[in-house]
Amino acid sequence: MERRFYMLLYRTYHAQRSVVRPRGAALGLGTGQPKLIDYLSRCGPCSQKQLADYFEIDPAAVCRMLDALEKGGFVTRGVDRNDRRTGTVCLTEKGSRTAAAWQQAAEDVEQQMLAGFTPEEQQQFAEFFRRAYRNLRPDGKFGMNPDDGAAETREKE
Amino acid sequence: MERRFYMLLYRTYHAQRSVVRPRGAALGLGTGQPKLIDYLSRCGPCSQKQLADYFEIDPAAVCRMLDALEKGGFVTRGVDRNDRRTGTVCLTEKGSRTAAAWQQAAEDVEQQMLAGFTPEEQQQFAEFFRRAYRNLRPDGKFGMNPDDGAAETREKE
């Protein structure tokens, strides 16, 4: 067996991606796009910076995925009236429907991945992930909750 | 907390990558290249197909990473005398030294990721990965052992 944890993580992630990709593609989405519309459907309209911060990815990546989502009619981009640097990303009707469909797909993938895990094991597995994650980004805030993002939004007022 | 396992996996993987990247870069390697020279240093010269099969990635990705490794002087590419379709990838002296240095880096990253995990927890975490992996690729062989790759090579004779 592969003894390196970094390879276990790498390979499990890639296996997941190979399962996730066709589910997203069936909805007209690329690999990275579902998480964006999922966030938008949970937390409502937000800026691109918020998306980049929440997922801890480069704003450039967000920008290009939104280009694709916009072209596909899943989101619209506007400009914040109070700060014209900032864009406001909104789900369209189609985007909302797709986000709902995606949630079902995500459920399916999760069920497949965790088949045979008891609830206690699932709990433990999740806890391991969180600990490993924290170890890997000791200085980064652990923003793994969509509600955190929404909270930040509210704070701005 | 993020309740979706697929996001836990995604985010932990990305956190790891952000730690791994600079370690590889310090050796002149891209993100995906260390695993290739690691495999070569463990299992000896092999074909590109073997690398693609072992890591379950597209042969095209292997081809381009080897382009970079070759340009960097880490590997050489030859042609199999018995089958001129097949290339033979060999580590150079520099490649071997770099592979050894990478193993230390990988050790460090692993230590960081698993800080605070008891040996039993590490064992369990690894087992969870393997189960999840198998659930995600029910039809794929679980080739997570470099020795498996070597075994396949031997079988060919």
Next chain:
DNA sequence: TATCAACAGTTGACATGTCAATCGTTTTGT
């Protein structure tokens, strides 16, 4: 034996991530 299918490798086009540079807007400091 001559053809056809399978195979290894390469290349092109795309997606998603990185970093670095740029553009226009806002905020800050004097």
Next chain:
DNA sequence: ACAAAACGATTGACATGTCAACTGTTGATA
């Protein structure tokens, strides 16, 4: 009030993965 700095978004260039098409070699079959 103005100059400088910070900031959000965008774009270009690169790495690594996907798939699809192509090349050349090998092997199987009629």
